[in-house]
Amino acid sequence: xxxxxxxxPAAVLAVIxxxxxxxxxxxxxxxxxxxxxxxxxxxxxxxxxxxxxxRGFFLYIFGGSTAPFDDYQVQEGYDxxxxxxAPKDLISMLLCIAMLLAVAYALLRTRIGKATRAVSDNPxxxxxxxxxxxxxxxxxxxxGAGLAGLAGxxxxxxxxxxxQLGFQILLLVFAGVTLGGLGTAFGALVGSLxxxxxxxxxxxxxxxELKNAGALVVxxxxxxxxxxxxxxxxxxxG
Amino acid sequence: xxxGLIFTNALTAMVGLDTVVFALAxxxxxxxxxxxxxxxxxxxxxxxVAGYGLAITVATFELPxxxxxxxxxxxxxxxxxxxxxxxxxxxxDYLAIVTIAAAEIVRLLFxxxxxxxxxxxxxxxxRFSDGFYSINPLGPGEYGLGPLDFDERQxxxxxxxWILIGLSCLLVFLLMRSPxxxxxxxxxxxxxxxxxxxxxxxxxxxxxxxxxxxxxxxAGFMTAWGRTVVQPDNFSTDTTFFAYTIVILxxxxxxxxxxxxxxxxxxLLSLTDNLLTQAKSAGYISDSxxxxxxxxxxxxxxxxxxxxxxxxxxxxxLFGDRRELALDAR
Numbered sequence: 198x199x200x201x202x203x204x205x206p207a208a209v210l211a212v213i214x215x216x217x218x219x220x221x222x223x224x225x226x227x228x229x230x231x232x233x234x235x236x237x238x239x240x241x242x243x244x245x246x247x248x249x250x251x252r253g254f255f256l257y258i259f260g261g262s263t264a265p266f267d268d269y270q271v272q273e274g275y276d277x278x279x280x281x282x283a284p285k286d287l288i289s290m291l292l293c294i295a296m297l298l299a300v301a302y303a304l305l306r307t308r309i310g311k312a313t314r315a316v317s318d319n320p321x322x323x324x325x326x327x328x329x330x331x332x333x334x335x336x337x338x339x340x341g342a343g344l345a346g347l348a349g350x351x352x353x354x355x356x357x358x359x360x361q362l363g364f365q366i367l368l369l370v371f372a373g374v375t376l377g378g379l380g381t382a383f384g385a386l387v388g389s390l391x392x393x394x395x396x397x398x399x400x401x402x403x404x405x406e407l408k409n410a411g412a413l414v415v416x417x418x419x420x421x422x423x424x425x426x427x428x429x430x431x432x433x434x435g
Numbered sequence: 436x437x438x439g440l441i442f443t444n445a446l447t448a449m450v451g452l453d454t455v456v457f458a459l460a461x462x463x464x465x466x467x468x469x470x471x472x473x474x475x476x477x478x479x480x481x482x483x484v485a486g487y488g489l490a491i492t493v494a495t496f497e498l499p500x501x502x503x504x505x506x507x508x509x510x511x512x513x514x515x516x517x518x519x520x521x522x523x524x525x526x527x528d529y530l531a532i533v534t535i536a537a538a539e540i541v542r543l544l545f546x547x548x549x550x551x552x553x554x555x556x557x558x559x560x561x562r563f564s565d566g567f568y569s570i571n572p573l574g575p576g577e578y579g580l581g582p583l584d585f586d587e588r589q590x591x592x593x594x595x596x597w598i599l600i601g602l603s604c605l606l607v608f609l610l611m612r613s614p615x616x617x618x619x620x621x622x623x624x625x626x627x628x629x630x631x632x633x634x635x636x637x638x639x640x641x642x643x644x645x646x647x648x649x650x651x652x653x654a655g656f657m658t659a660w661g662r663t664v665v666q667p668d669n670f671s672t673d674t675t676f677f678a679y680t681i682v683i684l685x686x687x688x689x690x691x692x693x694x695x696x697x698x699x700x701x702x703l704l705s706l707t708d709n710l711l712t713q714a715k716s717a718g719y720i721s722d723s724x725x726x727x728x729x730x731x732x733x734x735x736x737x738x739x740x741x742x743x744x745x746x747x748x749x750x751x752x753l754f755g756d757r758r759e760l761a762l763d764a765r
Contacts, residue, residue: 230747238474238527242683242746245676249739257732368539371532379528410543413536420533421521 204268212346219342223335231334248364255360263359289351296347297386304382309336317380369396369409372416378429387427392416436717441709443582448705449698450583452661455596456482456654457700460674461681461693462603463651468679469687470611471643472623474527477518477534478678480541481648483670484510485655487545487554490665493563495553500566504656511652514541515645523640538672546667559666567660592661599653600694608690610646619643620688673735680742686755695754704734 202210226247230240274281304310315323316333324330349362356362369392377388396412403411425431448454460478467473488507492498518537522530545554554560571591578590585593610616618639621629630636659665677700685696711730714720725733751757 235747239746239750241474241531242679243743245679246739246742246744246746249673249676249742250736251739253732253735253739257729257736260728368536372536375529375532379526404547404549406547407543407549410540410547413540416536417521417533420525420529424521424525424529 204266208347208350211350212343215346215349216339216343219338219340219345220335222342223338227338228331228335252360252364259360261360263357265357266354269354285354289354292347293351296344300344301383301386303340309333313337314382369393369412372412376416376419376426378426381426381428381430384426384428391427436710436713441706441713444709445702445706447583448701450593450597451701452589452592452596452657454697454701455593455600456658456661457678457681458600458694458697459596459603459654459657460651460678461685461697462600462607463647463649463654464675464678465682465687465689465693466607466619466643466647466650469682469689469692470616470623471619471640471647472527473523473640473644473647474531475518475534475644475647476531476672476675477536477538477541478647478651479670479672479674480514480534480538481511481651482655482658482674483538483541483545483665483667484514485652486659486665486670487560489656489659490560490563491553493566494560500563503563503566507652507656508649511648511655512645515648516641519641519644523637523644535672535675538670538675542667542670545670554667557667559664559669561664564660564663592657596657596661599657603650603653604690604694607650611690615639615642623688676742677738680738680745683742683745683750683752686752688756689752689754692752692754696752699753704737707737708734 200207226243227240230243235243269285272283272285274283275287302310304314312323312328312333313336315326315328316330320330323333352362352366370389373389373392374385375388376391377384377386392412392415395415396408399411400408419426460482463481464475464478467475467478485507488510489500489503492503492506493500514537518530518534522533544550545559546557547554548556550556568588568591571587573587573591575587578585578587611619618629618634622634622636622639626636629639658669662669681696681700682693683696684700685692685694708730711720711725711733712727715725715727715730745752
């Protein structure tokens with residue numbers, strides 16, 4: 198079943214779809230659970246169930262094969278000094294930088310961004326100072342799911358579409374967020390940059406097939422030395 | 436449709452190799468998650484280290500089976516210490532991230548081409564189970580009870596497996612009613628309170644991680660001997676998630692919870708698989724809805740849906756106690 202849309206409008210629709218899915222998910226699943234007072238760990242286990250369900254669903258619908266997007270498969274590279282870049286990679290990178298700046302601006306300067314950080318810090322205190330916590334959480338779900346959708350499209354542009362697309366990078370995303378410091382807004386950015394550059398550069402020293410394993414080893418080593426991550430606050434537990 | 440066959444298959448699955456392996460893995464996970472409240476998302480790594488420890492010792496270095504078992508057990512202990520030492524002083528979620536990462540590292544290492552001289556790469560290793568089957572006291576023939584029917588090799592593997600399950604349950608039962616076990620449960624409920632009573636929480640958590648890992652590594656031996664081959668992709672994160680579903684289904688922090696959970700889990704999967712396969716071959720389901728290949732995906736979807744529904748509506752599982760398990764470590 199295809200609609201034959203060109204990649205760019207299809208991508209816009211897909212990001213809107215992902216964002217809407219995030220909103221719906223929060224509305225029908227997570228909000229009722231929060232109201233019920235379900236613990237964070239229980240919700241974590243529910244997300245694993247949901248991930249298995251979704252992965253099985255995509256495998257069921259699309260099968261186990263991988264496929265590239267129809268558009269922009271082969272492109273002549275620009276020579277920029279020592280590197281050669283295909284236009285689609287250049288545009289992906291520019292889009293990433295634009296999104297990073299937009300998220301940073303939203304978190305630091307806008308009302309909803311400040312409210313988000315307040316809720317992350319202490320939901321009860323945020324609620325008592327007049328922030329609509331539920332609305333903030335919904336917004337975060339919608340924006341987060343939209344960003345994840347965009348990431349999926351860019352990843353599929355660089356690699357290929359497959360039902361494992363998400364799971365392949367899930368652990369590296371974990372590594373990036375933990376490395377930067379759990380719960381810090383810009384830690385995720387710094388950590389992901391470190392993980393991304395490290396995995397690619399490490400192929401000089403380790404076999405390519407082990408580059409992801411190398412990044413995960415580095416994550417564990419860094420947790421030994423600086424458990425709060427690069428930008429995290431030291432927090433004593435025990 | 437042959438309902439007799441469907442039910443026989445489901446009964447066979449209840450005592451079969453998958454049930455044995457996942458019951459042992461889940462007993463270990465129950466010590467971590469059910470009793471101590473540790474979020475170990477890398478139980479598959481303990482199975483892999485044990486299975487490969489055994490296989491590499493016996494197949495690659497041609498050493499005796501008993502030494503292979505010792506290597507596997509030591510591997511599980513070392514892995515538990517490696518995972519626990521950096522993370523158990525931190526918030527609960529760090530252990531989750533490090534264990535899931537470590538499980539993938541272990542799988543990728545065993546899979547890698549550069550180590551395939553020792554590990555056999557993605558094809559895995561075989562030819563290591565002769566030592567195990569050579570001490571089989573049963574003569575060739577068919578053994579069974581009622582509708583169940585196994586040959587002498589299967590009967591031997593399953594007997595050893597169920598004996599191990601029995602011993603593990605006894606061990607967990609005795610440990611958890613000892614003062615040591617009560618400290619673990621107290622850590623699950625309120626770590627700070629336990630610490631203020633002068634207990635070394637870190638050390639107790641580490642001991643729990645080692646104990647559960649060693650129990651999990653028994654599952655690694657059983658899967659290696661039962662399949663007579665170890666392959667890296669048998670130890671993917673899905674293995675861990677299946678074990679979680681089993682622990683929660685049976686009832687976390689219950690001695691027999693994981694065993695009952697595993698039996699019901701595999702019986703249900705066998706039931707749905709067989710029902711769908713038979714309904715397909717009888718022509719009740721057309722190819723446009725479900726091809727034979729897609730039946731495996733229906734299974735993954737069912738597990739995911741089951742895990743969600745259980746966790747939302749009945750977090751204590753079938754036999755658990757809701758009051759005992761206020762699942763929220765933080």
